[in-house]
Amino acid sequence: MNDFDTVRDYLTGLQDRICHAIEGADGRARFVEDLWQRPEGGGGRTRVLRDGAVFEQAGIGFSDVSGTALPPSASANRPELAGASWRACGVSLVFHPHNPHLPTTHANVRHFRAMRDGETVAWWFGGGFDLTPFYPLDEDVLHWHRTARALCEPFGGQARYDAHKQWCDEYFFLKHRNETRGVGGLFFDDLHGDFDADFAYMRAVGDGFLDAYLPIVERRKDTPCSEREREFQLYRRGRYVEFNLVYDRGTLFGLQSGGRAESILMSLPPRVRWEYGFAPEAGSEESRLAAYLHPRDWLAELA
Amino acid sequence: MNDFDTVRDYLTGLQDRICHAIEGADGRARFVEDLWQRPEGGGGRTRVLRDGAVFEQAGIGFSDVSGTALPPSASANRPELAGASWRACGVSLVFHPHNPHLPTTHANVRHFRAMRDGETVAWWFGGGFDLTPFYPLDEDVLHWHRTARALCEPFGGQARYDAHKQWCDEYFFLKHRNETRGVGGLFFDDLHGDFDADFAYMRAVGDGFLDAYLPIVERRKDTPCSEREREFQLYRRGRYVEFNLVYDRGTLFGLQSGGRAESILMSLPPRVRWEYGFAPEAGSEESRLAAYLHPRDWLAELA
Numbered sequence: 073m074n075d076f077d078t079v080r081d082y083l084t085g086l087q088d089r090i091c092h093a094i095e096g097a098d099g100r101a102r103f104v105e106d107l108w109q110r111p112e113g114g115g116g117r118t119r120v121l122r123d124g125a126v127f128e129q130a131g132i133g134f135s136d137v138s139g140t141a142l143p144p145s146a147s148a149n150r151p152e153l154a155g156a157s158w159r160a161c162g163v164s165l166v167f168h169p170h171n172p173h174l175p176t177t178h179a180n181v182r183h184f185r186a187m188r189d190g191e192t193v194a195w196w197f198g199g200g201f202d203l204t205p206f207y208p209l210d211e212d213v214l215h216w217h218r219t220a221r222a223l224c225e226p227f228g229g230q231a232r233y234d235a236h237k238q239w240c241d242e243y244f245f246l247k248h249r250n251e252t253r254g255v256g257g258l259f260f261d262d263l264h265g266d267f268d269a270d271f272a273y274m275r276a277v278g279d280g281f282l283d284a285y286l287p288i289v290e291r292r293k294d295t296p297c298s299e300r301e302r303e304f305q306l307y308r309r310g311r312y313v314e315f316n317l318v319y320d321r322g323t324l325f326g327l328q329s330g331g332r333a334e335s336i337l338m339s340l341p342p343r344v345r346w347e348y349g350f351a352p353e354a355g356s357e358e359s360r361l362a363a364y365l366h367p368r369d370w371l372a373e374l375a
Numbered sequence: 376m377n378d379f380d381t382v383r384d385y386l387t388g389l390q391d392r393i394c395h396a397i398e399g400a401d402g403r404a405r406f407v408e409d410l411w412q413r414p415e416g417g418g419g420r421t422r423v424l425r426d427g428a429v430f431e432q433a434g435i436g437f438s439d440v441s442g443t444a445l446p447p448s449a450s451a452n453r454p455e456l457a458g459a460s461w462r463a464c465g466v467s468l469v470f471h472p473h474n475p476h477l478p479t480t481h482a483n484v485r486h487f488r489a490m491r492d493g494e495t496v497a498w499w500f501g502g503g504f505d506l507t508p509f510y511p512l513d514e515d516v517l518h519w520h521r522t523a524r525a526l527c528e529p530f531g532g533q534a535r536y537d538a539h540k541q542w543c544d545e546y547f548f549l550k551h552r553n554e555t556r557g558v559g560g561l562f563f564d565d566l567h568g569d570f571d572a573d574f575a576y577m578r579a580v581g582d583g584f585l586d587a588y589l590p591i592v593e594r595r596k597d598t599p600c601s602e603r604e605r606e607f608q609l610y611r612r613g614r615y616v617e618f619n620l621v622y623d624r625g626t627l628f629g630l631q632s633g634g635r636a637e638s639i640l641m642s643l644p645p646r647v648r649w650e651y652g653f654a655p656e657a658g659s660e661e662s663r664l665a666a667y668l669h670p671r672d673w674l675a676e677l678a
Binding site: 106120122129131247248249306310313314317318324327328330331333334336337338340341342343344345346347348349 | 409423425432434550551552609613616617620621627630631633634636637639640641643644645646647648649650651652
């Protein structure tokens, strides 16, 4: 079974399920949908929930886009694919909660294929999810990574988790700040071994996201928070913007290739601040974060 | 006269004069200075004024940095310079006023040279200033561009103004939004004809900045403003962040080459917001801005 439409149907269903669960967790706001089409081929459905009880903004997009000639930049590692027609579909989300004690999160699953004369000549899967806490709690980080580790079980177990956890740490890294975006999770790209197994893994990552995130939402959404904590959250959201606009390949490729700017940039936080020369006071709650912004073996260290 | 130290002395003096004038215009806050050194050579003095009566944040940096081997990326257009030692100095500023009726502004002047065996083998000047209004007023745009035009008079007059005004429009352009960052001004790079004349032009641009900006500050700093106008300013500041992090070569080169992140990113606004799918209401004050975000012959159209 090697069917683009089967992947596509999984992805639209995943978007529906996540929206349903997030509306339930929020309890107040609903997702609003924008359908859009791309002049070069394909389109998508962008859904945004705003000003909720829990989520300041939750954006989740499905897209299914295609083109007649793969650009050289997209086929640099596979020169044999240059000029092939292509089609790609994916679901991508970024959730920005109000409460600084509830981490920001991102997840993405995607499928790509290249075709000549209607025949698939290459395909791959990619995806992952990662967590960006402001006031990290070991219990949450441990739950997040245990969920990631568990979903890898049928797909190589510890070796798969280790590899894709490391890839996540390396990808979500702000070189100019010498820190990771958060506590990581899983990240993979260009996975093309056995189609059924790789598709199943992509589904496990997509399905696993809610298992990883919802319990943290339930635990932290009502934690009391101060103005100082809110200000620290807005400050740290600046690093999220820096990562997405300076480093994130999906964002930059999307903007450069004429993608729908509003859908791409719905990953950016609703409110952000920068403060020149800010450094948390030694011993403060804010100073705890730094220890979580470099790669660590969470499962061994926190268990 | 072809002396790096003379340029450097002009630049430190320019920084002093601008700080003095901005403190005077603000009337409340003072610049705080950070001196820093770069392990690879050189350093700078970063000055930031915050929470003023007029300026939410005003950042102005002087730097004088050097290296032993010009990286290939910096000498792509001049392969004969690859591996030369180099030294560069400049002043760069971004001012973010509180009042949405007072535009954000940026200015930069810089000098670069490459050396072999202690002898200068190449040099050039660059610089410019540009204005980013939220509620543009023709009177201000006209004054801004008249000042730019006037300072060009001894350096080619209209032809110089036209060329560097166009370069500014092209440089400060957000492709993914299909709009300029603001109403432009002057921008030039790689100017290397007659040293004395080019240095004099760089000084005219540096000195002209206050002539261009201060009258606008005086006129607009006390304009009453509403919460709605403030929110629109924060929203439009998002575009400033998008430009600086996605397109600005100075920012990206600085971050990639291990520059001092806090000094580079002091260009970012203290507070910003993004709003998915925002579009100003037809006929609103906010809807007026769009007409100012594409290249126009301001001097002919507004005079």
